[in-house]
Amino acid sequence: MQNGKSFAIKVMATRGDPVETRLSFRREAAAIARLDHPALVRVLEVGESEGRPYLVMDVAEGVGLDKRIATG
Numbered sequence: 001m002q003n004g005k006s007f008a009i010k011v012m013a014t015r016g017d018p019v020e021t022r023l024s025f026r027r028e029a030a031a032i033a034r035l036d037h038p039a040l041v042r043v044l045e046v047g048e049s050e051g052r053p054y055l056v057m058d059v060a061e062g063v064g065l066d067k068r069i070a071t072g
Helices: 018-034 065-071
Strands: 007-011 043-049 052-058
Touching: 018 043, 018 052
Parallel strands: none
Antiparallel strands: 007 052, 043 052
């Protein structure tokens, strides 16, 4: 947390072809970072730590997808 705000961190999975997976992750990060809408989370940072790419995003408020699916 920074200044009382929570963030979500998405780390790249290590399955499949590592080069293609890394490129796909970076494309996703670039696409999400270009979006700006009140209903979407913002990408605040894209980086790499110990060779693993990551995204730092706002935390989405509301009901989790698992609960929404369970209640139909």
